Amino acid sequence: MLRLVFVHHATFCVNSLAHWLGDSPFDDRHTPRDHFITAFLSLGEGYHNFHHQFPQDYRNAIRFYQYDPTKWLIATCAFFGLASHLKTFPENEVRKGQLQMIEKCVMDKKTKLQWGTPIADLPILSFEEFQDQVKSQGKKWTLLEGVVYDVAEFMTEHPGGEKYLKMALGKDMTAAFNGGMYDHSNAARNLLSLMRVAVVEYGGEVEAMKKNPLVPVYNDRPKEE
Ligand SMILES: [Zn+2]
Known part of the structure; x- marks a missing residue:
């Protein structure tokens, strides 16, 4: 049995x-x-x-x-x-x-991770509007590869020092960020993705990617099903 x-x-x-x-x-x-x-x-x-x-x-x-x-x-x-x-x-x-x-x-x-607001969902500003927000509204905004980031919370945390971020407000820092001043790490990019607030019309994003094929595509938030 x-x-x-x-x-x-x-x-x-x-x-x-x-x-x-x-x-x-x-x-x-x-x-x-x-x-x-x-x-x-x-x-x-x-x-x-x-x-x-x-x-x-x-x-x-x-x-x-x-x-x-x-x-x-x-x-x-x-x-x-x-x-x-x-x-x-x-x-x-x-x-x-x-x-x-x-x-x-x-x-x-x-x-399960945060990837920031998808670029497609961000409002579009003209370059002048972006600068105006910094000059007259006192926003702590900087521009990288066509995307505007609000670095207010990060000013004192920046490993390179606050003065570089102060210098970057209201400016396009694409070249400086990608090696002009310092070639930033992927971790820096990941952190930035959480600070996105807008995109700038005719932004330098595409040009920056063309010039530097190593620039990772940072809009890598998973697609919602
Ligand atoms: Zn079976």
Whole structure:
């Protein structure tokens, strides 16, 4: 009785445990999961996410260290001429699935961080309006690559000193920021993204990117679904 109970549960856990325990490295729209425990009980079939995605593939797992004796048996048979026409899913497609899941995970993590107001949502000012806000309204605004930043809160925090930020108010600091005075870090750019307040008409953004291909695209806030 024990033997029957064990064999039946080990076999049919493919429909229970393998659809519940583990992770989904290839696709997560359905329930199949990859896990060593299920693979151990089911002789490899527990790499079930792979199996559902690529059902005609003779393998369950693709890494050499994953426990997949079914695949090993078939491959050994093929080696001795006892099996033939082994099917595998195109490697390129398998990798695409993996990469899409990694992307999804990255996007999930991105949505948990603040990326500032998207550039597309910012109001558009003329260069004169931008300068006027600084001169007559006392705004602590500076301009970089066509985007206006309010650095009021950051004046005393600027690692290079407050005087450089004072100098930058009401001016286009694109060249100075990108190496003219100091070639700022990516961290500086990330921090700036939270201070965006407007964009300037005919701003220098495109020119700056053309001249320096290393300038990262800073509008990298994840798209809302
Ligand atoms: Zn299944």
